[in-house]
Amino acid sequence: MKNIWPNINTRLKAMLVGGLLAVATLSGCTNRDSLQAINNHSSGFYGAMNDHGELFTQQSIPAKAFESQLNCTDKDQFSAPLNYRVDKPILSSSPSQTPLPANIHPSRNALPLSPGDMLEIMMEYGEGFNGIYVLDNFGLLTLPILDAIDASGMSPKDLSKQIELALIKAHIFRSATATVNVKVLHLAAIEIPVTGAVFQPGRVLINDKSATGKMDQRINASGDYSNKRLLSEALRAASGIRPDAKLDQIILIRQGWQIEVDLTGILTGLPVKDYPLIAGDQVIVPSTGCFQSHLVRPSQITPKGFRVFMSNLIDSAQSNSGAAVNKYSTNLPYGTKLLQAAVSANCVGGKEWTNASRKVMLASINPMTNQTQVIERSVEQLVRQANRDEINPYVMPNDAIACYDSSITNLREVARTVLDVITPFTLLF
Structure with missing residues (x-):
């Protein structure tokens, strides 16, 4: 019988040598590939x-919404997100940029009124006028006999003065007896358009809370508190600012007037003026064109x-x-x-x-x-x-x-x- 052991030993040696060569080859490839840039x-x-800031196109709303041969591939058409560069002026709908009116700087003690707000009007000898009212979609307050009063953007104190003047002009009350008290029962939710350097530009809903289900003491109390009708809340509702946002130059537009707001204090811990908003306001967050790593962290507006x-x-x-x-x-x-x-x-x-x-x-x-x-x-x-x-x-x-x-x-x-x-x-x- 033929002895097969020499052949088996030869095969085992060959497999062992081949295995060692394979391991060495794989090890060399690993080191080479892992260090390869x-x-x-x-x-x-x-x-x-x-x-350096990135140069990007500042998009604008197309002048014509309908035309005979509309280019549907143009990114400036339809609902393309708008970007705003800070090296170009950001103009509101007003033809001239004049100083802001007083109603964009609300009273320290009250938020400005907005459509949907629930108010209680009280006055002495005011049967027929006293009651609970809701501002309509245009921010108008409709009282019996009187013409509608535009209350949007006013403080409750300013609105009470307007009602007193209206009652006196209508010869319903004399100036000595026309004392009106406006009590805010509930601040309504409002929708604010936010565009620019935010993650989800568009119209956002803020202060979405129900007037029901509250404690009776809170309903009967004078005034209403809300931390959801502020500029920072609108930015948060738009999924937060992007890292390229110009945080010290946020544009707030109201009734054709605009103001620049510095919100850097929200991230640095310094005092900041967080403006209350009303329905119809518009918020624009300009872009620096630079990726700012100090803005990439959780916060109230990110x-x-x-x-x-x-x-x-x-x-x-x-x-x-x-x-x-x-x-x-x-x-x-x-x-x-x-x-x-x-x-x-x-x-x-x-x-x-x-x-x-x-x-x-x-x-x-x-x-x-x-x-x-x-x-x-x-x-x-x-x-x-x-x-x-x-x-x-x-x-x-x-x-x-x-x-x-x-x-x-x-x-x-x-x-x-x-x-x-x-x-x-x-x-x-």
């Missing part, structure tokens, strides 16, 4: 700090958190749920950077030889240019250079993050595929 230009990427879209289809997990990527992983606090998001997506860690050269893709939409930007970073590059903003940018709401397997894992999968094809043929012999 990805040539990916990130200049102008929204999420990385920049020294998002507390946001959602991102993640994909992590690695070899050890066949789905996102198996890779522990769930709703808690995709909801990140505002101020999260790419490395933190990559850890949340389970892209970092594991077997060093096979995972060190993994890559992370970040896709984001620049809100100033409305262009989609995509950058790619290696995991090892993120870990070793996490302090560089151009390598480790901030993640913004609704960004997309995807993890790609390393070249070693890809080669292993190719080898497995080749074996799957060869195996049926080897069984024939």
Whole structure:
């Protein structure tokens, strides 16, 4: 009988040598790929700090809403978001920028009245006039016999004076007896258009609270308190200001007049004047064109958190749920950077030889240019250079993050595929 042991030993030696060579090759590829810098230009990427403001188009509402041959691909048409640059003037609907009227500087003790507010009118010997009234959609107060009074933007004290003058002019009361007291029972919700450097421009609803269900003592008390009808609340309702916002030059427009408001104190802790709003006001947040990292943190006028879209289809997990990527992983606090998001997506860690050269893709939409930007970073590059903003940018709401397997894992999968094809043929012999 022929001795087969020498052949077996030879095969074992060959397999051992081949295995060692494969390990050495994979180790060398791992070190080379993990240290390889990805040539990916990130200049102008929204999420990385920049020294100079980005030049973007200041969009405007089209002059003609309807025409015979409307260009539907023009981004300036229809409901395209408006951006406002601070190097160009922001004009209100008023033909001239004159000093603000007194009603935009409300009384220190009362919010200005707005359509929908519930008031109680009381006066001595005022049967037929005393009662509870609601300002209509135009902010008009309608009392019996008298013409409607425009109460929008007034303080309760100013409105009481207007009612007294109306009663005297109508010869219903004499000046000595026409004493009117206006009591605010409920401040209504109002809708405010907010545009510019906010995450969700559009018309927002603030102070949305019901007048029912309150304590009787609060209903009967004089006055009403609300911290939801302020300028800061309108910015928060628009999903917060963007990192490129000009926070010390926010534009508030009321009845054709405008004022610039400095809200930097909300983030710095210094005193700030938060203007109360009425229906019909307009808020514009100009853009600096620069990404300001000090604005990327939770606050009263920035998002507390946001959602991102993640994909992590690695070899050890066949789905996102198996890779522990769930709703808690995709909801990140505002101020999260790419490395933190990559850890949340389970892209970092594991077997060093096979995972060190993994890559992370970040896709984001620049809100100033409305262009989609995509950058790619290696995991090892993120870990070793996490302090560089151009390598480790901030993640913004609704960004997309995807993890790609390393070249070693890809080669292993190719080898497995080749074996799957060869195996049926080897069984024939």
